[in-house]
Amino acid sequence: IESTFxxxxxxxxxxxxxVARHTILSMVYKLGQSxxxxxxxxxxxxxxxxxxRGVRFKDGERVEPVKEGELTRVVNI
Structure with a gap:
């Protein structure tokens, strides 16, 4: 991925x-606009x-953390 700048x-x-400092600043400004x-x-x-804050998302939807008790139940099944 190319850097923005x-x-x-x-x-x-x-x-x-x-080139002169003024010219290079003008060029940088125009390149930024472009x-x-x-x-x-x-x-x-x-x-x-x-x-x-560390909240997890999957496909743009918030994923609630799995509680330890629920994880144990799933593993025991």
């Missing part, structure tokens, strides 16, 4: 020292706090 990093590395058109909007952003 790989395009900007490549162009700035190739032109470093060849890359932004290709970014995908993050869906489910309301669930990010739960993901950070």
């Amino acid at each position: 790989a395009t900007v990093r490549l162009r700035t590395a190739k032109t470093r020292g060849c 890359a932004q058109k290709k970014w995908r909007r993050l869906r489910g952003f309301k669930l990010l706090a739960e993901v950070i």
Whole structure:
């Protein structure tokens, strides 16, 4: 997967020292605008706090943790 800023990093590395600072900043800004058109909007952003807390999800649905007693019953069957 290509990094979001790989395009900007490549162009700035190739032109470093060849152009004025103002020119390179303008170029980086325009490259960022161009890359932004290709970014995908993050869906489910309301669930990010739960993901950070460690809640498990499968196919976009919350998976409840299995209790120890239930796990024992399933194994004994």
